[in-house]
Structures are given as structure tokens and as C-alpha cells.
Amino acid sequence: MMNYPLTTNSILKRAKMLYGKKEIVCRDYNGMFRYNYARFYERVCRLANVLKGLGVQPGDRVATLAWNSHRHLELYFAIPGIGCVLHTLNLRLFQEQLIYIINHAEDSVIFVDQDLLPLLEAIKDKIKTVRHFVIMSDTKEIPGTSLSPVYSYEDLLDKAPSQYEFPTDLDEWSAAAMCYTTATTGDPKGVVYTHRAIFLHSMACLTADMMGLSERDTVMPIVPMFHANAWGMPFTATWTGTKQVFPGARPDPMVLCQLIQDEKVTLSAGVPTIWMGILQVLEKQKFDFSSARGFINGGSAAPLALMKAYDEKVGVPIIHAYGMTETTPLVTLSRTKSYMDDWSLEQQYAVRIKQGVVAPGLEIRVVNDRGEDVPADGKTMGELIIRGPWIAGEYYKNPEKSKECMGDGWLHTNDIVTIDEEGYIYICDRTKDLIKSGGEWISSVDLENTIMAHPMVAEAAVIAMPHEKWDERPMACVVPKPEYKDSIKEEDIIDFLRDKMTKWMLPDKVIFIDEIPKTSVGKFNKKELRQKYIPGKA
């Protein structure tokens, strides 16, 4: 066979060749922006010339601090396209983390959305390697800023040549993008995505039993483009010339509903908080979601109650998927198999609530603490380990963590899961969130999901509290729906759980709070809950 490099330029080339007329839409600062893949390609060429003009060299890290937008999409292709590395900065990080990752990656240029300028201004004296700042907005004007030197994105593009010959001989093993994960304690860890990884990951996403994207779809990634490349959607969708809709700066659930309706979105992706927010809007106001064929949920488990509400009230299935920053990120996706069509609805839900089956191209195992495979019985818990062509083999400049997590050729996920005889994975918990009670493990996720099915409950997170006899016992932190704020009682929750879970799994304590703190990528922040409600534990 030919030695053909698997690079993002091949994705870009196909979009240019076949889909010039297809649309890309963005909710820009002053209204909707619309163009097509032909115009997009031209702007990516201009951008490549701009980057060259700024003096970046192959291998340099070029960062973005940006919302989901068409400009961000242009950067997704221009930066790797010329051999540089797209470093997407998480705009919700604490200042110290942002400083750390910019310095650790040694970013040379930062492209920043105009409304996010203050985030950089506050840390400008501590980021040593950045030589240029490019401000992205829908005008050529540069707002007053203490950053220097600064340029306007639109101005630079306007002045740049519209042609660019993208190299066809980039090394597929070279870095195309990178993203830091802040999931655990300690400094953020960098994950580098090679061209080859993005190419093969996109191919797997395209398969019908995974995301199954086609030219006829309209996708709207709600998951941020700074979080594991918006789960790869922008790369995948560009390959198939799929219409892409970008929600822009600070989209709220109402904006998202409007976009799904107006742009006739067929497929979207986000974390459960997003789907809960949208559901709350839909309970008050009618929107036409008839175009949608599925909403992909990942990042955290989708509660069954949420899944059922979408089936019954919205008419759009929630499709469960699982992955990590370290896995580009798709690992599993949950669709029922053809012969399950004959199963009862409840049996089908029992499958759909799981995180799904492994994507073609990857290998997974579920192992106990001696490294032995646990039985595929849907009951025995073990750690999920993964290997494959889009699974990180190391953390960027972090040999210690790399050895700990990928040292034996498998990525150790720290996710405690079961696998059933059909091959479906169910994520029971993160290792550190499991409640270890008298030698037994209680899944905080199971408890949360069951509590969130209570009609008076909006959200619930379960954490471990220390116990003299049992070591740890579950404590539920519950956010009631506003109308039940003053009337809900601990017994309401415990009574509701009694016939659904075994007795020793019931929480020892239920507290009612106004809000569950969220992490920078929108997941329940259990560390903060532990710090707040269980002093001495984080």
C-alpha cells in the first residue's frame, strides 16, 4: 500500500473539493454569521498566511481562548495545517491553571475572543513565551487593551493572500492539537493529539453505530471546542461537509433551543447540565425540535430520568457516549443492537443508560486490582483500561504521570466500570468518588441517578462521608426544584430510594443545597462539595 500520511489537511481538502456550497453558521457578536465551505477554505488559507507572517514555525504551539465559533473552526484547520499545534485553552480555568498551561505548552501566539480579553490581561505579566495576541471579533477594530502586541483577526485575514498550498507531506505522527485535563489534583496534564489520531478518531466517529455523521446532518457542538476538540465534531463534520452551527459566546439554554429550531439541527453534543437546562426551557416554552435525530451526552452519566424525559416530552433520544481528554475522546457509544428492538422498553433503557460499546479501532479491558479481567457479567466492577491509535501514550513533558497512567501500554482510566455479556460498559464511578463502605463499593452515580428521578429534585450529587464502623457512608447533596425548596424533606428522598436500592446503599445523610458546584467543563465538582461539607476531605 501507499505510504499516505493521515493528516487534517486531507480532511480539509475533501471539504473544499466536495462541499463548497454547504453552510457554516455562527451566532456572532452582532447577529448570525453565515458562509459556506468554499469561503471557509479561503479564510483558512488566509489564516495560514497570517500565521506564517507572525513567524510561527512547524511544531510551535498556537493557542486559542475562544468560544465555539466559525473563527475557532478556521484555527482548527489552519494551525495543524501548516504543521503547528492547536492548543485550546479552557476559558473556565482558574488564573493559576491558565498561567501554568500556557507556560508549560510554551505557546507562541494566542488567538482570543474579544470578550475574553480580561482573562489574559489579568495574567499577561506571567506568560513568558507568548509573542503575539490576535483578537477575534466581528469587526476590525481593536478594543482598548493592555496586551501587546495585538492585532485584529478580521484585519489580518483581510490583508492576507487568499491562496495557500498546504503541505501534503506532514508527518502523521506529528502533533496537530493539544488540550490539558484538570480532572484530578495536582497540575493540569497535557495531552497531545497527533494528526493520525485525529484522522482515525474522525473515521470511527463517522461510522453509523458511533456518531454516524453524514452530509445530510446539521451538527451543533455545544460541548466547548476547548474540551477535547468538542469531542472531535468539528473535524468529523468538516470531512463530510456537514452543516455546522456554532453557538458563539455565552450561549444560554434559550439561545440553544432557538438555534436547534431555526437551523434545523439534527445532532448535537453536550454534558448532562446542558440537557437539563434545555429541558427546563422546554417545560415552559414550545420549540420545534422535529429536525433532531439525537443528542449525544458525555462527560458525565446521563440520568435515566433525563433520558426518559427527552424521549417522552421532547421526542429526541439522548445517546450516551463516553470518553476522556486522553482518548481524543470517543471510546464508547450506546446504541441498542438490532435484535434488542424486540426487547421491552425497560430492557432497552437498561442498555441505553450504559455508556455503550467500544468504538471500532480501540481495545478495552476491565481489570481488578491484580490486573486480571473481571467477568463480563454486568455486575463485577473493575477499572477500565484502553489502548488504540487515538489513545494518549503519554502526558506532555510529564514522564512520572505517563508512567503511572500509561506505563504498561494501556491507558488506566481510573474509571470503575462493569462490562456485560453484550460488551456494554457501565461507568459506576471515578475511583476517588466510589464510596467504600465496609469492604463493599457503592456507586455514587447510581445513587445520584435514582435520586434525580424524584419529581421534587432538580440535581443531586453523592459524596462519601467518613464513618467509624463502615469507613465511608454516602451523603446526598440535593438541589430541589424551586417550587419544592421549602417543603422537601430528608424522608422524601430516603423513602423514594427504599424500594429501588438495597438498604445498605441508602445515604446516611441528605442535605439540601441551592446549587451543585460545577467544574471547568460542567461536571459536578465533588471535590468542592467534599471541601465544603466534609471538612478535612477533598
Ligand code: AMP
Ligand atoms: P474529561 O477528560 O474532562 O473529559 O473527563 C473524562 C472523565 O469523565 C472520564 O474519565 C469519566 O470519569 C467521565 N465521563 C465521561 N463520559 C462519561 C459518561 N458518559 N458517563 C459517566 N462518566 C463519564
